[in-house]
Amino acid sequence: MVKKVIQKIRKAAISDPDFEVSTRQLPPRGPETKPMTPVDKDWIAIVAFTIIILAMPWWLQPLGAAYPDLMQKFAIYGIFALGFNLLFGLTGYLSFGHAAFLGVGSYAAVWSFKLFTMNIIPAVLFAMLVAGVLAVVIGFISLRRSGIYFSILTLALAQMCYNLAYSVLTPITNGETGLRVLRDDPRYLDAAFGTEHQGVLLGSLFGERMVGYPGFYLCAALLIIAFYIALRIMRSPYGMMLRAIKSNQNRMIYTGFNPRPYMLTIFIISGMYAGLAGALLAITDPLAGAERMQWTASGEVVLMTILGGAGTISGPILGAAIIKYFENIFSALNDSALASAFSFLPHSVQEFVVTILSPFVGEGWHLTLGLLFMVIVIFLPGGIMEGIRRTYRFLRGHGRGSKSQTDLQAAE
């Protein structure tokens, strides 16, 4: 049955320009000297990606971002955006409530710390399980509708989770303050094995505490695995089927095929990615706050994905990193930091530069971020990755007037 459908999709694909273009979403990395099979390219992409991620502490140094917490955030939100993009990039279903899975993942992980053990493996598994279950519920309801109706359903369900977590569900979530790991929590598994915890309670993997650099490498390793799985999903017949649903759901239905189970599956996978990201947030910093579920957080992952390039594999990760970089580094620049950064200039020039720049940093970091969104989307349709690809193609002299894939999803 599935085979038949795939054949039909393949046929459909030939006649559908959108479909054709969107299967060509390869990361731009890797030299193209001789013709390579997609599989070769994938391996190059994965190896290149692994190197870039693991070497972050080194090459982020000049950007002032090479400290564990921010690099952890890059990796964690990278996973979150990657998972979101599996849903949005492949199927075109824009979920506006993905933060609910992130938040629930965090709560589940912290509860695992509180009830079972400080070991992170049960925490991660439990978080993904709970996020997956929530995704089944939300997905089952929301996927009955499409387009903006789907978006608003996910938004509404996630906002309900957030509002309840903030107030009524305080016994479970500890409300505004956030759920924390406390010394007098039961931790039945640890108690059963006689594991004692010295000092501060932090998530650990076989005795190694997952904060600082070990925490970062944990997140990085999981990001790489998540990247690999995402790539495999996108390349698989299943991924192709999802793209077919995106390009023309009706056509799929006419072929006698019910897309809903496939959609629900990717929705759950996507939710579990978010759950994993939430668990990692709780592992690297054992606190789960309700704000993680707010619509602004859901909106943030949408922005990350579109900024980097929806449907591309590495774009969302890049988008996540950019937004987190602004949030953490630009917001911290104050006048005195600016002054010292431009101290090589003559005094009057330096003062002038600081005056010009200061509205855009520190308390004005939102302004810069807003401008960045506009500039990118105006000048780089399809996000940063599309921009990079165009530049690359332009430099290689490939003037083939290939439209960006997003151009083709014309507005109704």
Next chain:
Amino acid sequence: MSTNDRTSLSRRSLLKASAAGASVLAAPHFFIKGAYAAEYCNMPTGDTVTLGFNVPQTGPYADEGLDELKAFQLAVKHLNGEGDGGALNTFKPSNLKGNGILGKKVAYVSGDTQTKSDAARASAKRMIEKDGALMISGGSSSGVAVAVQSLCQETGVIFMAGLTHSNDTTGKDKRRYGFRHFFNAYMSGQALGPILAQEYGKDRKAYHLTADYTWGWTQEESIKDATEKLGWETVQTVRTPLGAGDFSQYLTPVLNSGADVLILNHYGSDMVNSLRQAVQFGMREKQVNGKDFQIVVPLYSELMAMGAGEAVKGILGTANWNWQLDNDGTKAFAKSFGQEYGQPPSQAAQTCYAQTILYANACETAGEFTPPAVIKALEGFEFEGLGNGKTLYRAEDHQCFKPVLVVKGKENPSNQFDILEVVEVVPTEQVTYDPSIFGGELGPYEVQGC
């Protein structure tokens, strides 16, 4: 730290290195970090000492955060011996020398809490991990304060809380590494109760509207306890969602409930909106049970009062400090701040200024930067001259005890900053309580650092 620690350290480094896998380049970081881990976090090695000021710069409390940051910058200036020295001249007993802290020049880094626990912790972590901050201060909400305070306990960095009013900060969530100069909801209740009874009588029926989160609940509880002890009856307590904006659906039942006092346990723009809307509902002109209907706002801030405009006139509440107080510390600080920024400081600014000075002084008293020594210097420290009169940093819960102001929106302001007037300065004894009533434990002095 014991040798036991050191052996586990080498095992840790090994594990870390193996976890590093392919990236050999980054490996040196671990060894450097590991070498420091036995020490306390971010001990200053050069000729500067870095403090981290974590304030809301975006979101609804951005103005309050800006004011806090100004106070921090002023404090740094004064500590480094620049400017007129402000309240450093009136602060005693003081070991400060006006040449930085322990001879090291004070530098600072700032960050944005966004009034969210997550963002605040990320920002604090940046200060600790990247900028080498020795102390973190600031903040404009209790959720943030509690979240950052527990992070600081984990990393062994001292946290000098900014504006946080929940009982939890120095109650059930108190930490050895966290200190609060600001007063709390319990103290508000103790200070406000008698004044309310005196102004409005002992036979009153109160209706509470409460912001539905931790701070709101502790305040509702505290005010309810204090007023009920004086004979008031609580008709109804209603929880309102944070940031509701329009409170009309919660305000309409008030007038027909039989209550003759409305208590608004709201802060920030929630308070601005609920108070203005309550006034629009004509509550201040109403008569219920033969008495004038009254509105009370237990926690005031200058910025909120400014935002509420006319509605605030004659409304009673409490405050930690006011720039028009008549004492030397207040005058010195308000003058210094006013000359620097052309406006009087808010209570949030004052508490942040005081916290910075107190931390610096504790380092000088201890003669070293190691947190346990500094903590011990702060615990039980008694001082005056920072604007609040005689103040005690209680050792048991790291809460400052000092007189609490009962304030009222001024009817005829003489200038644009003259919004609140002090009705009474309630003496410390009246707001002091037994530290055991809120539970919680401070935790250890020695912390396995960052």
Next chain:
Amino acid sequence: MDALILQILNGLDKGAAYALIALGLTLVFGTLGVVNFAHGALFMLGAFCAVTMQKLLTLSTRVRDESITFFEAYKEVPYLESWLGDTGRIIIDYSVPLSILLTIPVMLLVGVVMERGLIRHFYKRSHAEQILVTFGLAIVLQEIIKAIFGANPVPVPAPPAVAGSASIGEWFGLGPAISYPWWRLVYLGFSLVILAAVFAFLQLTTFGMTVRAGMRDRETVGLLGIDIEKRFIIVFALAAIVAGLAGAMYAPILAPNYHLGMDFLVISFVVVVVGGMGSLGGAVAAGFLLGILQSFASMTEVKSILPGIDQIIIYLVAVVILLVRPRGLMGRSGIMET
């Protein structure tokens, strides 16, 4: 009973605000096919038009308060008051209604500039990109407002003549318990007038007819030789003006701060979608429905049975309606369903 009547009034009042915001949003959706995340910011700009008007009218001579030496503290006497005496005072008191005169041209200008400068380049782009660019614009607009007016809410008083409460109950012989703020009644009336005006414009004029036809079937309208895009500029400006007026008149109820737009963004989208994409009547109906249900859910009697219901009622209703009626209350098929 009294409580119910009061909550219905509350609901109508809230609903009026929701409906006004949602109306412009759905108009832009339906005709231009643009997801405008900056629509909340337009509401916020309107509110700040009221603030600006008030600030302009209260431009003051400053009398230095000599008792304070270390910074400039002064008592303000508005020029209008010192020149015109009581007449000046009255003009100042009516700053909010007067601000309509400022709001209309300002919002018209903002609408035209936004449409010509930015939005029109995004008609053919994906919804995702429309979201990103309009969200970016919303942030920029609110940061500009923050830079000018600060982050603190700015109080804008209603005219004293309508500052208090109206004893509606006595008008209808229902007893004194039912009283409701005058300004909110004014707001309700004002909203109904604006809603009626917009509907009349779309129903009764040729222009409106073309726009409605364009909302139904843009291609056919295009085939008839009508350049619908030329009319978009007017539609967008109209949406901006309606949002702006809603904001300006709402200022006395909700002290405007720069964040106001974001606070209304989510609710306005929910209202539009619950009403059904591309349906103006649906948006208005959904606005009032959600407003009234929100008010009822906040009653203590309801909350004691279902704690926390007031916090989620809007979303709960949205979910239920969308599950029962696939395209909202009055939506048509095919609009933004993919």
